[in-house]
Amino acid sequence: xxxxxxxxxxxxxxxFSKYKKLIVAALLIIFLFVLGEIIVSDFLSVxxxxxxxxLSSFIALFGLCQMIVIAAGGSGLDLSVGYTATVTxxxxxxxxxxxxxxxxxxxxxxxxxxFIIGVLNGFFVSYIKLPPLVxxxxxxxxxxxxxNVYTAGKNITGKPSxxxxxxxxxxxxxxxxxxxxxxxxxxxxMLILNKTRIGILLYGVGANPTAAHLSGVDIKRxxxxxxxxxxxxxxxxxxxxxxxxxIAFKDMGSNYVMPSIAAAVVGGVSLAGGDGNYLGVVLxxxxxxxxxxxxxxxxxxxxxxxxxFGIVLFLLLxxxxxxxxxx
Amino acid sequence: xxxxxxETKKRTLRDFTSKPEFSxxxxxxxxxxxxxxxxxxxxxxxxxxxxxNAFAPLILVTMGQAVVIISGGIDLSSGTALSLLxxxxxxxxxxxxxxxxxxxxxxxxxxxxxxxxxxGFGIGYLRIPPVISTFATSFIWLGIALFLRPTPGGESVSxxxxxxxxxxxxxxxxxxGTLSGFLPPSLLLIIIGxxxxxxxxxxxxxxxxxxxGGNSESAYESGINTAKTQMVACMINSIFIFLAAxxxxxxxxxxxxxxxDPLTLRSIAAAVVGGIALSGGRGNVYFALVGALILSFxxxxxxxxxxxxxxQTLVGGAIVIVAIAGSQAYISYSxxxxxxxxx
Numbered sequence: 001x002x003x004x005x006x007x008x009x010x011x012x013x014x015x016f017s018k019y020k021k022l023i024v025a026a027l028l029i030i031f032l033f034v035l036g037e038i039i040v041s042d043f044l045s046v047x048x049x050x051x052x053x054x055l056s057s058f059i060a061l062f063g064l065c066q067m068i069v070i071a072a073g074g075s076g077l078d079l080s081v082g083y084t085a086t087v088t089x090x091x092x093x094x095x096x097x098x099x100x101x102x103x104x105x106x107x108x109x110x111x112x113x114x115f116i117i118g119v120l121n122g123f124f125v126s127y128i129k130l131p132p133l134v135x136x137x138x139x140x141x142x143x144x145x146x147x148n149v150y151t152a153g154k155n156i157t158g159k160p161s162x163x164x165x166x167x168x169x170x171x172x173x174x175x176x177x178x179x180x181x182x183x184x185x186x187x188x189x190m191l192i193l194n195k196t197r198i199g200i201l202l203y204g205v206g207a208n209p210t211a212a213h214l215s216g217v218d219i220k221r222x223x224x225x226x227x228x229x230x231x232x233x234x235x236x237x238x239x240x241x242x243x244x245x246x247i248a249f250k251d252m253g254s255n256y257v258m259p260s261i262a263a264a265v266v267g268g269v270s271l272a273g274g275d276g277n278y279l280g281v282v283l284x285x286x287x288x289x290x291x292x293x294x295x296x297x298x299x300x301x302x303x304x305x306x307x308x309f310g311i312v313l314f315l316l317l318x319x320x321x322x323x324x325x326x327x
Numbered sequence: 328x329x330x331x332x333x334e335t336k337k338r339t340l341r342d343f344t345s346k347p348e349f350s351x352x353x354x355x356x357x358x359x360x361x362x363x364x365x366x367x368x369x370x371x372x373x374x375x376x377x378x379x380n381a382f383a384p385l386i387l388v389t390m391g392q393a394v395v396i397i398s399g400g401i402d403l404s405s406g407t408a409l410s411l412l413x414x415x416x417x418x419x420x421x422x423x424x425x426x427x428x429x430x431x432x433x434x435x436x437x438x439x440x441x442x443x444x445x446x447g448f449g450i451g452y453l454r455i456p457p458v459i460s461t462f463a464t465s466f467i468w469l470g471i472a473l474f475l476r477p478t479p480g481g482e483s484v485s486x487x488x489x490x491x492x493x494x495x496x497x498x499x500x501x502x503x504g505t506l507s508g509f510l511p512p513s514l515l516l517i518i519i520g521x522x523x524x525x526x527x528x529x530x531x532x533x534x535x536x537x538x539x540g541g542n543s544e545s546a547y548e549s550g551i552n553t554a555k556t557q558m559v560a561c562m563i564n565s566i567f568i569f570l571a572a573x574x575x576x577x578x579x580x581x582x583x584x585x586x587x588d589p590l591t592l593r594s595i596a597a598a599v600v601g602g603i604a605l606s607g608g609r610g611n612v613y614f615a616l617v618g619a620l621i622l623s624f625x626x627x628x629x630x631x632x633x634x635x636x637x638x639q640t641l642v643g644g645a646i647v648i649v650a651i652a653g654s655q656a657y658i659s660y661s662x663x664x665x666x667x668x669x670x
Contacts, residue, residue: 301472310470
């Protein structure tokens with residue numbers, strides 16, 4: 001039923017319906033900025049917009065991990081991305097020790113860590129057929145446990161190498177460098193997913209597993225690989241996070257997990273799988289960050305901030321995620 | 328479900344051993360034995376009561392969570408909903424005015440039903456994916472809870488302690504003093520929850536919850552109001568959360584907007600360990616209780632086995648995943664052997 005709906009949207013080639021969710025997300029962001037400018041002065045400025053995008057970039061990066069595992073279907077989700085990033089940051093901070101020549105070791109460690117975590121997630125989800133939510137949740141707990149063991153009774157020492165800080169924290173002129181990275185990544189991801197076989201495999205497996213299976217695709221392997229890719233990406237995001245923060249700490253990544261899923265959903269990724277446009281996820285992340293900024297600027301404190309966030313997210317979901325079947 | 332007559336008894340036993348419930352019972356037995364070995368005074372009344380008190384919130388929240396999962400949903404807001412209810416209770420109650428305790432309970436119950444109504448409206452009527460819709464509502468509950476109680480605290484009437492220990496009432500009658508020696512009120516709350524679910528499971532609604540979670544399309548086609556059923560499931564869940572809130576306020580006498588947070592994901596894990604399928608429609612709510620007990624015993628074992636604090640989260644996570652993988656492997660193994668027999 002759901003798969004059929006996806007196929008029919010894919011076949012509908014009219015520009016507006018194809019990019020409807022993107023346009024809605026973009027309009028919402030503009031609306032929030034205008035609203036912010038009216039209510040709180042000094043909200044709509046180039047500096048503020050760039051800052052918002054910079055702050056949202058990590059949600060957007062983690063959103064890529066989510067989009068990949070969600071798109072592969074099978075009610076995929078990866079709750080462990082934030083923890084993967086944290087463990088990478090904690091371990092590599094010491095290895096790099098603020099020196100550029102050590103970055104290769106850090107990259108190797110990140111690759112290995114992300115690979116191992118992704119393989120474990122993918123194995124349990126795809127081959128043992130455990131629910132992704134529970135597997136990645138338990139994985140998060142184990143990673144957090146490992147971090148606790150590693151950091152027990154001592155301070156986390158070390159600094160990121162300057163090159164990471166250059167990418168993640170510094171600005172060129174007035175544009176934060178990480179925005180360039182995000183743009184580059186968006187282009188690469190869009191090219192890979194829309195112009196290569198990888199995209200067809202990923203979306204095909206998510207949208208209609210039966211058809212994919214009948215046409216000879218190894219569904220289990222595609223889903224397994226989606227978690228491996230998610231793990232490796234999350235690990236590298238950990239390096240960037242370290243570069244941005246300058247130091248590593250125990251819960252630096254965990255707060256991004258649920259917002260990254262929300263960003264994916266707001267950006268038009270269907271949780272049923274087989275769908276998803278990374279530009280939408282980026283816009284979703286920017287939307288969530290703008291909303292948070294606006295609610296903070298209103299000065300209602302934590303209570304107002306979270307209530308507003310919840311209500312707006314819920315209303316937004318009603319408007320364009322809710323799937324009221326025509327009965 | 329299980330036939331009572333003699334001739335079917337043997338078959339039902341074999342059916343039972345092939346169910347996920349059987350494997351979770353086995354795991355529970357192992358955990359129980361391990362805890363009994365490690366905790367020196369495990370069988371003393373005092374420590375049994377203390378254990379029941381420590382396990383009660385997770386058990387109650389997990390049973391509610393199980394109802395929602397069986398109906399095809401999931402509730403990521405149950406922890407913050409619990410926090411919100413403790414904040415509501417402690418905001419209404421005035422320390423020196425005993426009647427406000429009653430007002431508090433009534434208002435909190437209404438708030439609980441509203442929470443279930445809104446969650447169920449999102450999941451059932453608006454058909455927003457439950458993971459994301461209850462994630463959104465969790466922020467609403469958190470925000471309101473923080474509005475009521477920015478920092479942990481608040482007042483509670485003195486008799487509210489009755490939800491934690493009957494000792495509170497011993498001035499009224501010596502009976503309660505004796506009662507407090509062997510009966511923890513939290514056990515009564517759990518029993519109330521079990522009775523509630525027993526009654527519901529015997530009604531049409533109970534069967535509808537399974538039908539809708541198992542296959543919402545065919546449930547709809549056979550004339551079941553699927554949206555309403557899912558909403559009712561969410562409201563049953565919030566009644567369980569309400570019971571847990573009574574216990575919490577009885578125990579601490581205060582409200583805290585953040586106290587429930589860890590329970591959300593733990594309750595989901597516990598439900599899965601108890602054999603509730605996240606895909607919906609399968610599982611037994613009483614075995615959610617077993618799942619919650621298993622997770623609680625795991626914590627006890629880790630604590631008593633003198634595992635260094637730093638390792639506790641690691642070991643806990645590993646045991647959860649092993650337990651779930653084990654039960655899953657057990658199910659697929661037993662269904663496979665069945666198929667072979669048929670073939």
